[in-house]
Amino acid sequence: MDRPHRHTIFLEEARVLALQAFPAQQFVLRLEAPQCAARAQPGSFVHLQCAADIPMRRPLSIRRCDPAAGWIEVLFKIVGPGLRALSAAKAGDRISTLGPIGQGFVPDPGRPMALLLGGGVGMPPLEFLAMRLAADTATTWRPVAFFGSEVPFPFKAGRGALPLHGLDHRLDACQPDLEALGVPSRLASLAGFDGCYPGYVTALAGDWLAALHDDDHDRVALYACGPHPMLRAVAGLARDFDLPAQLCLEEFMACGVGGCAGCAVPVQTDAGPAMKRVCVDGPVFEARAVYPELFGQNS
Template identity: 55%
Template structure:
């Protein structure tokens, strides 16, 4: 049980909506003024939002960016049900109850983190990338989406040895940070790899020598089938791997255990709560 170490680190705030921008595919980027959360947020953590005053059940959403100095957090979400549909109607200036930051964050320990995000699993990867932009790490970010990306891709100015010629589309913000990024999709888009994030990652990994491979670790967030494929890829190349799981949640703070998943431990299988024991887990212990 991890309640004690979370006491004093999760805050309830009346967060003001600073902006809400809509993108194709019913995707939205929501910026909230939530200074207590912004000051503590770490890559991989999430918030639990009350989407509407008449709907007491909160919704978990990963944190994409946090600015401790200005006190805001950015959230990317997709409208998939009644709750997120209500959230999409909220306007700038309105107040939302924000509970967070919640959960175990990603831990980066190697020189070449390979960050893979799919769909609404992209935000934690952006947060990790931003945390590394002034470090000596050399991350490669691979983002995949089956709907149009919630940004306008542009040709990257950063060359990535091992990436096929012509695969040059990137997320502009990452390029501006000096972080290498490439995009994948099942759709045919200019400069975008047509296929899965793991396909492009495998191509890149196969070009590395043994010394470079020993500097790689894998961090990923996305739908369950993608994470299963990511862990299989990490196993193929004998790489450490962390995954952030997506689960339905009720309380979001470990009380109800409704988000429990089976995790392998030294003492055998254990049911652990995605909200506070995760959402980030060692990939080999989950898959």
């Protein structure tokens, strides 16, 4: 994919359309940002100024967007004064928004069984990707989404009716919006939530992968976003099941457009180890590049 540049990243005074609160200080914010909405891709993010007296912007992954209506949605959890200020936004407020930024997921049509794994505030890019795949009529995608959280999920869980081979049918908590689009989903948590798989989302994924028919194996690719321990576990699944995996990294960042290099991370390239900026070189990277040591590569 081409790198973002000045003609694809837009500075907009986005208008707040809605702010919905969920348990554990989680919020879903809908913004009218037509230029961003027209170009957003799953895995891209926006850099928001949370308040006039807080100059440092906050990067938030895009959860959903409607290019025709000109809006985007983001999910955030209060961490620090910036996001606390953002949680006080009201409908009609204006928020300085920079985006869409970053290299998103690149789904492989040769592997239509896209296994989407999201953890915590890393769920949004995978929700977005699931919706895009469900709407793509050019390829017969068969996405499956697994989400994990140790706090209540930022949506009202439903009961999954779409079958998933190899999983306990009693563990049927799902993301209902994806279920309505024909995307099977299941939820995982160690917090004892009703209907959830009692473990990490990567363990749930491992159970599903282990139960796959042999002729389906070569049709699967992994896509994930979440905390680093989770992404490392996803890379381990990719190694153990010999599958390609794309990881969307979450990092603190300052400028968000590649100028400061404050979000640089070490990755393995064809030319050897290198530092790459999560904001514009990523946030999506191949699992082999992020965790080369798991694949027997030099780091």
